[in-house]
Amino acid sequence: MLTFLNVALRRGPRALFTRASFSLFIGDKVGLVGPNGAGKSSLFALLTGDLQADEGAVSVQPGFVIASVAQEMPADERAAVECVLDGDRELRRIEAALVAAEAAGDGARTGALHASLESIGGYAARARAARLLAGLGFSAQAIERPVSEFSGGWQRRIALAQALMARSDVLLLDEPTNHLDLDAVLWLEEWLSNYPGLLVVIAHDREFLDRVINRVLSIENAEVVAYSGHYSDFENKRAERLAQQANAHTRQQREIQHMMDFVERFKAKASKARQAQSRLKALERMQRIIPSHADSPFSFSFYVPAKLPRPLLAIEQGAVGYDQTVIVNRVQMSISPGDRIGLLGRNGAGKSTLTRVLAGVRPLLSGQRYGAQDLSIGYFAQHQLEQLEPSASPLMHLRRHGGSAIAQALEEEQRAFLGSFGFSGDRVFESVAPFSGGEKARLVLALLVSHRPNLLLLDEPTNHLDLEMRHALGMALQDFPGAIVLVSHDRHLLRLVTDELWLVADGLAKPFDGDLDDYATWLKTAQSLGEAVAIRPAVTERDRKRLAAEKRQKVAPLRAALAQQESRLSALTEALAAVELRLTDQDLYSHESKVALNELLQKSAALKKELVAIEAAWLHAAEALEASNYID
Numbered sequence: 001m002l003t004f005l006n007v008a009l010r011r012g013p014r015a016l017f018t019r020a021s022f023s024l025f026i027g028d029k030v031g032l033v034g035p036n037g038a039g040k041s042s043l044f045a046l047l048t049g050d051l052q053a054d055e056g057a058v059s060v061q062p063g064f065v066i067a068s069v070a071q072e073m074p075a076d077e078r079a080a081v082e083c084v085l086d087g088d089r090e091l092r093r094i095e096a097a098l099v100a101a102e103a104a105g106d107g108a109r110t111g112a113l114h115a116s117l118e119s120i121g122g123y124a125a126r127a128r129a130a131r132l133l134a135g136l137g138f139s140a141q142a143i144e145r146p147v148s149e150f151s152g153g154w155q156r157r158i159a160l161a162q163a164l165m166a167r168s169d170v171l172l173l174d175e176p177t178n179h180l181d182l183d184a185v186l187w188l189e190e191w192l193s194n195y196p197g198l199l200v201v202i203a204h205d206r207e208f209l210d211r212v213i214n215r216v217l218s219i220e221n222a223e224v225v226a227y228s229g230h231y232s233d234f235e236n237k238r239a240e241r242l243a244q245q246a247n248a249h250t251r252q253q254r255e256i257q258h259m260m261d262f263v264e265r266f267k268a269k270a271s272k273a274r275q276a277q278s279r280l281k282a283l284e285r286m287q288r289i290i291p292s293h294a295d296s297p298f299s300f301s302f303y304v305p306a307k308l309p310r311p312l313l314a315i316e317q318g319a320v321g322y323d324q325t326v327i328v329n330r331v332q333m334s335i336s337p338g339d340r341i342g343l344l345g346r347n348g349a350g351k352s353t354l355t356r357v358l359a360g361v362r363p364l365l366s367g368q369r370y371g372a373q374d375l376s377i378g379y380f381a382q383h384q385l386e387q388l389e390p391s392a393s394p395l396m397h398l399r400r401h402g403g404s405a406i407a408q409a410l411e412e413e414q415r416a417f418l419g420s421f422g423f424s425g426d427r428v429f430e431s432v433a434p435f436s437g438g439e440k441a442r443l444v445l446a447l448l449v450s451h452r453p454n455l456l457l458l459d460e461p462t463n464h465l466d467l468e469m470r471h472a473l474g475m476a477l478q479d480f481p482g483a484i485v486l487v488s489h490d491r492h493l494l495r496l497v498t499d500e501l502w503l504v505a506d507g508l509a510k511p512f513d514g515d516l517d518d519y520a521t522w523l524k525t526a527q528s529l530g531e532a533v534a535i536r537p538a539v540t541e542r543d544r545k546r547l548a549a550e551k552r553q554k555v556a557p558l559r560a561a562l563a564q565q566e567s568r569l570s571a572l573t574e575a576l577a578a579v580e581l582r583l584t585d586q587d588l589y590s591h592e593s594k595v596a597l598n599e600l601l602q603k604s605a606a607l608k609k610e611l612v613a614i615e616a617a618w619l620h621a622a623e624a625l626e627a628s629n630y631i632d
């Protein structure tokens with residue numbers, strides 16, 4: 001059990017929360033929610049002991065192991081899978097003791113440690129770590145690469161896998177879905193649903209929370225309030241409380257009418273039955289939760305574009321990729337005002353690369369891209385956060401990089417515009433260098449809106465955005481009269497905004513006949529059929545023949561390597577079985593047979609160690625053969 005009793009935590013003169021009292025138990029799955037700066041991460045720090053309460057007491061049941069995601073992965077030259085294994089501290093402790101015992105020639109100690117290793121599943125630990133990394137999007141080859149070779153986003157995935165590897169009683173996850181694609185989010189949901197301990201998670205993905213948690217802790221107005229149920233239950237209860245406030249009622253009714261109008265427009269336009277039903281269900285749910293956002297600090301809309309030519313953008317027989325490597329081939333797209341397209345596909349399939357081609361920041365390898373004369377693109381991508389000028393303020397950014405109308409407007413109008421994105425008061429004059437990722441994302445969105453685009457290309461726009469800003473973005477996108485192409489792991493936003501889904505897979509991009517639930521089913525089916533994790537580039541028929549010839553040349557040594565490892569595995573298994581049979585002889589455990597027993601224990605340990613190495617070699621050989629598509 002984990003208990004807070006009248007806990008208060010302050011930052012300088014400001015109280016993050018006071019008189020916080022609640023208890024959490026094994027099996028609870030808790031969503032910790034609240035606006036940015038409310039104290040969610042600080043509450044985590046209280047749980048880990050990195051912070052001490054100013055008042056009250058935080059108590060954790062003795063012996064509880066608490067696991068959390070490391071903020072930064074060191075520039076480690078070890079393989080990613082080895083760093084993930086570090087998360088299992090008990091495993092690493094036994095392994096270190098085993099090395100010491102073997103070096104000291106202590107046979108009895110060595111045998112006992114091998115027994116301990118077996119009891120905790122240590123011989124299967126590497127396979128477990130590999131499965132975690134695979135679930136988070138790593139290929140079989142990538143898990144052996146040094147951590148230092150990965151980008152920051154992929155290192156965050158390694159850190160997450162390390163936390164999941166831990167033998168923990170309490171698991172603390174702060175924004176675990178950031179840097180994940182939709183496939184990895186779906187996998188993580190299932191993993192967390194089966195986690196037996198106490199889970200406390202900070203997340204701004206509404207559907208992720210709804211599928212994972214069964215309790216909510218909300219930090220609001222310097223209080224920690226506990227709710228039972230899923231996130232939607234929490235929003236409904238909070239909405240009921242806010243609806244009683246007179247100053248919220250008018251805004252609630254306006255938002256509800258807005259939603260009703262949108263539903264009617266959608267009914268008139270919907271052409272795909274399953275997608276229509278899915279979208280209407282999402283809108284019905286949105287209508288119920290609208291009041292819980294009545295006190296949101298964000299409320300903005302997209303300007304009506306100056307012109308809406310038809311089509312806005314088209315690609316004919318396009319080959320998309322980089323360095324002459326084709327990732328998506330034969331792309332046929334025509335995008336017109338009113339189109340709302342969501343791109344689905346596994347990590348590496350080419351969604352972001354296709355979006356860059358649509359944006360014009362990456363050329364087609366072949367084919368044609370046609371943009372209307374009055375095309376105005378609003379392109380959002382994560383790298384744009386890094387391109388903000390650290391020493392410049394939001395107001396200065398708007399004047400330097402905003403649309404011409406707002407950049408030349410009066411300061412009062414500029415400040416009102418920035419205020420709709422949460423930058424008010426003196427905040428508009430502060431340099432952006434210390435801004436959080438969410439604040440920088442809001443500023444980039446503000447700059448994008450200011451240019452009055454007629455085509456929005458949004459690549460993971462909700463990373464770093466809190467729930468209130470995500471809600472405001474979804475509401476604004478509903479009214480946008482231009483076209484939208486959206487890549488996002490936030491299913492709530494996809495359901496709310498998109499009318500049409502496209503699947504990027506197997507080197508092609510084409511309309512997907514189904515909704516997001518169908519996509520989850522497709523993904524599981526594809527995985528069960530053993531489709532390759534890595535997305536192979538699209539190739540021509542000539543290329544296929546050449547690759548087939550190369551594979552035929554390579555397959556013989558691959559088969560030979562696999563056969564060799566299988567033979568060695570069989571021999572080792574038989575030898576180990578013989579030793580273990582001898583160890584069942586009760587006479588061995590007499591004082592006179594101590595030397596013989598130690599020899600057998602050492603031989604058993606050596607065989608097991610060699611067996612683990614050979615199993616790894618066999619797995620590598622099998623994967624190499626499987627990757628060549630030549631397994632019978």
